[in-house]
Amino acid sequence: MKSVVDELEALLGPNRTIHSRDALLAWECDGFTIHREPPLAVVFPESTTEVQAVLRILSKNGVPFVPRGAGTCLSGGPTPVGPSVVVELARMNRVLDVDAVDRSALVQPGVVNLDLTTHVKHLSLHYAPDPSSQSVCTIGGNVAENSGGPHCFKYGMTVDHLIGATVVLPDGQLAQLGTESGPRPPQGLDLLGVFCGSEGTFGICTEIRVRLSTDQPAVRTLLASFADMTSACRAVSDIVGRGLVPAALEILDQATIRAVEASVYKAGYPEDAAAVLLVEFDGEEETLDEEAGQTRQVFAHHDALRIEEATDPRERLRLWKGRKGAFGAMGRLSTDLYVLDGVVPRTKLVEALEGIYAIGKKHFVVLTNVFHAGDGNLHPNISYDGRNTEETARVVQAGHEILELCVKLGGSVSGEHGIGTEKINHMPLMYRPQDLDVMARVRRAFDKEGLCNPGKVLPNRSACAESQKWPAMIARVLGEDAAR
Amino acid sequence: MTTSSTRPAFDSKAGAESSPLSANTYEQTLGCVHCGLCLPACPTYKTTGSEADSPRGRIYLVRALAEGRVQDSGIVRHHLDRCLDCRACETACPSGVHYGAILESTRAALEAKQPAAGLRVRVAKLLLRHVVAHQARLRFSFALLRLAESLGLRRLARAIGLLPKAVDDIAPRVPGASARAPLPTGWHKPRGQSRGKVGLFTGCVMEPIFGHMNRATLRLLLANDFEVFVPSAQKCCGALLVHAGLPEDAQRLARANTTAFAECEVVVNNSAGCGCAMREYGELLGDEAGRTFAEKCRDISEFLADRGLSATPARCEVKVAYDDPCHLCHGQKVRQQPRDLLAKVPGLKFTQHARPEDCCGSAGIYNLLQPDLAADIGRRKAESLCAANPDLVATGNPGCMMQIAAHLKAAGSKARVVHPVELLLPEDRP
Numbered sequence: 022m023k024s025v026v027d028e029l030e031a032l033l034g035p036n037r038t039i040h041s042r043d044a045l046l047a048w049e050c051d052g053f054t055i056h057r058e059p060p061l062a063v064v065f066p067e068s069t070t071e072v073q074a075v076l077r078i079l080s081k082n083g084v085p086f087v088p089r090g091a092g093t094c095l096s097g098g099p100t101p102v103g104p105s106v107v108v109e110l111a112r113m114n115r116v117l118d119v120d121a122v123d124r125s126a127l128v129q130p131g132v133v134n135l136d137l138t139t140h141v142k143h144l145s146l147h148y149a150p151d152p153s154s155q156s157v158c159t160i161g162g163n164v165a166e167n168s169g170g171p172h173c174f175k176y177g178m179t180v181d182h183l184i185g186a187t188v189v190l191p192d193g194q195l196a197q198l199g200t201e202s203g204p205r206p207p208q209g210l211d212l213l214g215v216f217c218g219s220e221g222t223f224g225i226c227t228e229i230r231v232r233l234s235t236d237q238p239a240v241r242t243l244l245a246s247f248a249d250m251t252s253a254c255r256a257v258s259d260i261v262g263r264g265l266v267p268a269a270l271e272i273l274d275q276a277t278i279r280a281v282e283a284s285v286y287k288a289g290y291p292e293d294a295a296a297v298l299l300v301e302f303d304g305e306e307e308t309l310d311e312e313a314g315q316t317r318q319v320f321a322h323h324d325a326l327r328i329e330e331a332t333d334p335r336e337r338l339r340l341w342k343g344r345k346g347a348f349g350a351m352g353r354l355s356t357d358l359y360v361l362d363g364v365v366p367r368t369k370l371v372e373a374l375e376g377i378y379a380i381g382k383k384h385f386v387v388l389t390n391v392f393h394a395g396d397g398n399l400h401p402n403i404s405y406d407g408r409n410t411e412e413t414a415r416v417v418q419a420g421h422e423i424l425e426l427c428v429k430l431g432g433s434v435s436g437e438h439g440i441g442t443e444k445i446n447h448m449p450l451m452y453r454p455q456d457l458d459v460m461a462r463v464r465r466a467f468d469k470e471g472l473c474n475p476g477k478v479l480p481n482r483s484a485c486a487e488s489q490k491w492p493a494m495i496a497r498v499l500g501e502d503a504a505r
Numbered sequence: 506m507t508t509s510s511t512r513p514a515f516d517s518k519a520g521a522e523s524s525p526l527s528a529n530t531y532e533q534t535l536g537c538v539h540c541g542l543c544l545p546a547c548p549t550y551k552t553t554g555s556e557a558d559s560p561r562g563r564i565y566l567v568r569a570l571a572e573g574r575v576q577d578s579g580i581v582r583h584h585l586d587r588c589l590d591c592r593a594c595e596t597a598c599p600s601g602v603h604y605g606a607i608l609e610s611t612r613a614a615l616e617a618k619q620p621a622a623g624l625r626v627r628v629a630k631l632l633l634r635h636v637v638a639h640q641a642r643l644r645f646s647f648a649l650l651r652l653a654e655s656l657g658l659r660r661l662a663r664a665i666g667l668l669p670k671a672v673d674d675i676a677p678r679v680p681g682a683s684a685r686a687p688l689p690t691g692w693h694k695p696r697g698q699s700r701g702k703v704g705l706f707t708g709c710v711m712e713p714i715f716g717h718m719n720r721a722t723l724r725l726l727l728a729n730d731f732e733v734f735v736p737s738a739q740k741c742c743g744a745l746l747v748h749a750g751l752p753e754d755a756q757r758l759a760r761a762n763t764t765a766f767a768e769c770e771v772v773v774n775n776s777a778g779c780g781c782a783m784r785e786y787g788e789l790l791g792d793e794a795g796r797t798f799a800e801k802c803r804d805i806s807e808f809l810a811d812r813g814l815s816a817t818p819a820r821c822e823v824k825v826a827y828d829d830p831c832h833l834c835h836g837q838k839v840r841q842q843p844r845d846l847l848a849k850v851p852g853l854k855f856t857q858h859a860r861p862e863d864c865c866g867s868a869g870i871y872n873l874l875q876p877d878l879a880a881d882i883g884r885r886k887a888e889s890l891c892a893a894n895p896d897l898v899a900t901g902n903p904g905c906m907m908q909i910a911a912h913l914k915a916a917g918s919k920a921r922v923v924h925p926v927e928l929l930l931p932e933d934r935p
Contacts, residue, residue, distance in 0.1 A: 039557065043580040046569045047562035054539050065554055092556060093541040111554030131554065133545060157541045284599045352538040352600025 077193035090159030096441030102476025130161020167218030169437035174395035237303035246294030270395030286346025355404035362438035363427035398436035543594035560594035589868035591831035616750030647713035690737035704769030709741035744782030781836035810842035826895035830902035858893035867908035887912035
């Protein structure tokens with residue numbers, strides 16, 4: 022294996038090849054810290070040509086690789102499974118071209134999501150998908166995970182904002198997916214659509230053409246607090262039921278509110294409320310008045326305790342601050358955090374949350390909820406101490422039951438965080454073996470040798486049967502412990 | 506909630522070093538939930554794109570070290586040494602992790618276990634311990650340096666590689682003897698009715714290199730009707746020693762300062778790095794004297810914004826870009842005060858530049874120890890400043906002033922770098 026690392030180092034130099042065992046520990050997990058495994062080496066290519074050269078060396082030697090951006094993934098996407106090399110794309114962070122007229126940008130994969138918006142701000146344009154980690158996460162990672170965010174309720178996910186991509190396939194060959202530019206998706210086989218959301222298992226995109234959106238003339242943000250979660254959820258159903266299309270609809274529960282209020286993201290949310298609902302509209306001023314008025318009626322109908330409305334950017338930023346920082350603020354509750362990601366039909370939100378709190382109680386885990394209520398995308402957060410294997414096993418089991426519940430209610434196991442290693446064993450809850458087999462065939466078409474981010478998304482056959490009884494992750498957590 | 510015995514999920518592996526870290530440092534690393542929100546705030550991560558050069562990665566490595574999972578602590582040290590200790594990550598961290606404390610205590614533990622090797626590091630440490638920390642020796646050294654410079658030895662030193670290029674580019678020429686003279690010690694009385702008494706911290710290298718800034722600070726305080734005490738017994742703040750992992754030497758200096766300023770209720774300083782370090786004397790000394798002293802410390806801008814100016818600053822028709830020193834904005838949370846004060850200068854206009862809170866790459870003696878990274882970071886700062894096209898750049902920390910001035914010059918900018926106090930002085934009265 023030494024020779025592969027030597028070859029990579031000869032190609033990129035010692036500053037862009039890390040292979041010291043101890044330094045590599047820094048790459049052993051992403052935002053999903055239950056699964057940890059350090060890579061064999063980390064390389065930092067800076068161009069498409071270098072990515073090609075790296076992948077050629079790896080495929081020649083049969084060494085698997087894992088593409089990585091900022092490592093904010095919450096499902097273990099950029100964490101190795103088995104000996105592999107991490108291809109770190111953070112240094113490929115240039116915006117190559119902005120077309121203000123056709124409203125698109127050509128970016129390298131390491132460009133940070135929010136940096137792109139900052140880059141085109143003077144043109145009154147922005148990049149619409151806005152994951153909560155948008156100040157850190159990269160566009161390349163967003164493409165891999167088909168990331169969403171609070172505003173995707175109205176504006177769609179990453180895939181809805183992609184025009185084309187230059188992709189290096191696992192054997193080093195270049196492929197152009199989609200078009201170079203253009204207002205519509207291309208005709209023919211929609212390989213770009215297939216590639217987006219493949220979680221880095223089909224290849225590495227090195228240039229991405231994304232759609233830019235025009236800034237809305239005005240934005241209105243409302244925050245309502247409620248004495249119980251049920252009222253908050255019913256208010257959401259009513260808002261959508263009235264035909265209103267908010268740009269975002271977010272709920273934070275009481276435990277989340279308290280964690281946020283104790284952090285630097287303190288936003289002045291009422292700490293005695295059982296839930297706060299954040300609703301945002303954008304568009305023309307007159308329409309906003311009408312929409313805000315209707316929303317206030319809904320809030321009143323569901324006995325909102327307090328309603329705040331922000332019209333200026335500063336106030337608006339304050340109301341959002343707590344929501345955007347909710348994940349990190351959980352660090353105050355315990356040493357580790359497991360952020361789940363499930364989806365239920367909007368009308369089943371109340372039922373789902375009751376079930377989730379019951380599961381939390383049953384397994385004695387500290388559970389908080391913050392979620393994109395508009396599209397029923399739940400993010401139950403479980404705080405725990407990862408050093409305690411028994412507690413970790415309970416956390417994993419609770420997570421498994423929560424995802425089972427989402428599927429049972431007619432939803433899915435992931436809204437935007439991806440499957441990664443985290444939910445690989447939950448795939449059979451949603452797909453029949455023959456459907457998973459079709460996915461595997463598509464994957465083989467891109468990656469014949471199975472070198473590109475192996476061990477992610479698609480379970481192998483034996484795991485399918487096993488997972489019905491007991492999540493493999495628990496076995497792994499306990500097995501690791503027994504082995505030592 | 507039920508709990509069971511808590512123990513590391515990863516036990517020591519064969520060949521791993523035992524942990525030199527305190528339980529407290531380990532506890533502090535556990536506050537990080539690996540969200541990564543600190544990454545874009547980190548100047549070294551932005552330069553290298555490497556997780557091991559990011560706050561999250563460094564905390565993770567320190568945690569691994571504490572858990573006995575690291576074989577060679579030198580690797581951890583390497584990545585910690587590349588940190589500027591700018592604390593931008595603390596501002597970004599939603600979990601409130603005290604990164605600076607983790608960094609400094611780990612550096613100290615590793616330094617105690619095995620002093621850092623390498624000629625530059627050793628020379629730097631010798632100088633810090635035996636020259637910078639002693640005011641008389643420091644003055645003598647600068648007198649020698651001045652003499653050497655006037656004999657043309659600086660150019661020679663650079664030519665033969667004795668003086669690293671990184672230092673030569675940044676360090677200004679040593680001023681003449683009168684400019685290097687220390688401030689007169691003891692009490693200084695204002696002309697008018699006194700509005701209160703303050704102690705003035707004068708720093709170590711501030712005196713011989715930036716003596717004019719100390720004199721300006723004294724004049725500014727007097728002009729604004731404060732009675733100023735300059736104790737002769739004060740010492741260097743010890744910040745550079747703490748950063749170098751030598752807390753015991755720093756503690757000696759800190760004790761001397763708590764005594765020297767015992768009779769003052771407020772201690773004003775004009776150097777963000779020193780101010781930040783002195784505000785952490787509570788943790789450094791771990792006693793009441795340290796905490797009391799820390800609470801008395803104020804940056805000059807914070808103090809004057811709070812008490813208000815009684816003397817109108819002299820008119821100055823310039824376009825100024827204010828740049829936040831890390832140890833002022835991240836370390837002491839002082840952001841608005843210097844801007845508010847500068848806004849009171851008649852004729853002064855601000856020009857906004859992108860990311861004023863980004864580190865400039867100076868960070869004490871960082872540019873001596875990590876010249877390549879420091880140069881990259883300095884270049885980025887100069888680029889963002891040049892885009893704003895200012896006449897003057899105002900920033901309240903001597904290290905930042907040198908670094909920014911050098912990189913502005915390299916970028917072809919004519920902008921001068923000043924300390925905000927220099928712009929706040931009133932017209933000279935006859």
